Amino acid sequence: MIGLVVIAQAVGQAPVERFVNALGSGLALGAIYALLALGFVIIFKATQVVNFAHGGIAALGAYLVSYFATVSNIPGRWMGDISVTLQWTLSALVALGVMALIGIVIERITIRPMIGEPLFAVAMITLGLDLIIRTTTNDFMNNTTQGLGDPWGVKVIEIGVLRIAQTQVVTIVVLLVTSLVLAWFFKTRTGLALRATAFDQEVAMAQGISVGKVFAIAWAIGAGLAALGGIFSSVAPRGAGVDPFTALIAFRAFPAIIIGGLDSIKGAVIGGLLVGVAEVVAGTYLGGVAWLGIGFGGIVPWLLMMIVLLVRPYGLFGTPEIRRV
Amino acid sequence: MGLFPTTTKKVSIALLGVMALLLPFSALPLFGFLGDAGWMVMINRALIYAIAALGLNLLVGVAGQISLGHAFFMAVGAYTAVVLGGEAGRTVWGLGLPIWIWLPAAGVVAALVGILIAPTAVRVRGLYLAFVTLGLVFIGLFLWRNLGKVAGGPTTGRPWPKLEFALWRGMDPIVSFATDGPLWWWLTPINWLPWVHIEEMSRHAKTYFFVLVFVIVFALIAKNVMRTRVGRSWAAIRDRDIAAEVMGVAEAKGKTQAFAISSFYAGVAGAILASVVGRMIPESWNLFLSIEFVVIILIGGAGTIAGVFMGTFFVVLTPRLVEDATHWLATQVSEDGSFAWLGNLFIRSSPDDFIGIVSLEAAGPGLSIYQLNVVLFGVLIIVFLIVEPLGIYGIWIKVRNYWKGWPFTY
Known part of the structure; x- marks a missing residue:
């Protein structure tokens, strides 16, 4: 979809302008991927679970924002006279909190009993979760598009030749802030426990770390980040709101995760940005090439992933598995 | 070990065989309703799914290679079938060849694509492989959407060749599994049962027997592959690939074989499925189809x-x-x-x-x-x-x- 928007913009633009705009949109799209990838990688690192339900969680988070901000006005209804931006931000924060809780509940009910089972079995559980969450979320939103009521709308900022939507700037800023907060978080005591658990669960336990609590924290953070990604993938210019296709964003973020490496925080951000830029640039420059067909930009991430995996089987920054007999 | 080592197994298999014969004629005691057209359609679909699931079981359950790309290989088989066996139109390719060419070809082409994918599987392991095969499904969907000559329109698809056995294109079919007709002579003893009297066979019953033969043959092949050298080498790779290599099992060869055979099953199943359904849109070969097969294996019991x-x-x-x-x-x-x-x-x-x-x-x-x-x-x-x-x-x-x-x- 963003590819089409970019093409529409790009008609009749100078080469430099065209490239800069593609780069800007690509970074913004990449920031969404990176947010999703961060949540995914944190869950994978801490709990060794490949979370296929990430897309469903993202869509549910976006739907909750739409519900809190436009339908029930929580918590704005108790706050008196506040600006639209503040009201929306608070609603979004409440939704993120609810999503973190949902993440904890998911972990406790479906993931905790599976500790010690093969990784693939747990991955299949999250696939089942994805079906449940996605279907019920689609039902909540009546299979239609629900606007998020965000304060930025379709407003655009112009910096020189670069025309970039306000939401896209916000996305990139949010990614930056999130990365910094996470970097700080991993230095704290809880973050240290998280890193220790990621390194070796049993050894972490022997050091007195409550691994169960770490699992819960990881899922809370992961679900929250997924919801953040979901929010920014369902505002302009990507779409008019959250709809049944929002959840599919995760299937385009997966290549980013793999390219960066399943267990690398740094890889998640770099992989996400790389894939976003690659997708939009390919959409801009190859969108008009007839023999490549419609929607080539959409599979560029997957092709990129396969090439990267052939060269580096564990992604760019992933830890190679130590193989013992 | 024999295929059916104990007497109990032999007896229960024989019993299952008799039940399978009676089922489409509403002749099963208590379960006669299964012969209704609605249920027969479901049972036929289940049997076709079983063919594909047998293939995936060899890859995931026996060789331990996680694949979410089964829908892709099924699509490859189905589209091979439709290009070779379908009717040519203004917008689509089709050679109109008979079933004895397009059905084996569907399996072979899918197997060849499987061999093309296999080197990736040798290089990439475990969950990373799951993502590579997941990518195949999306790349496949992109291809089917854009290759209109092969797949037909994105929302309309195209009609598939029927399950009809003819000697060459343009000739009248000798046996048709897709039209209602008289009871086959070798099934006439079924009328000896006091509560059965039938003259006609529905097309669902015919399709059922066609698919049933394939299911039985493919199940026997799978069972035999599992207990021979090839299958045991796959099991060794699944259990510990380095140990297998140390013992002299060629890892790359084993994985390639597993992918090829599993894709062959998928290709044949995809071709039959599309032929029985009659018309498929490109979106049908999506991730949900793949997930269904993985779930079939996990719910049934892997391996x-x-x-x-x-x-x-x-x-x-x-x-x-x-x-x-x-x-x-x-x-x-x-x-x-x-x-x-x-x-x-x-x-x-x-x-x-x-x-x-x-x-x-x-x-x-x-x-x-x-x-x-x-x-x-x-x-x-x-x-x-x-x-x-x-x-x-x-x-x-x-x-x-x-x-x-x-x-x-x-």
């Missing part, structure tokens, strides 16, 4: 043939049962039957009704029956994996051991 069949029938037939149950509850509500309270609890009869979760209307709040089935599918995956990781096969083993050891519990 076992019996498990594959149990899983297939469970996964394919449960939606039908859910649908029937929901309609039954709806009639209970409308006729004020003795289970009306359950129906009221379960079905959302009006938009203001807050309690029910299922609505029978197409639009509005409340899950549709299709959505309910998807949710139940998800719940089933989770419950099965948590409660019984060995699947239905595991339950069967427990039941069997209980009776074996009776009256002792150990």
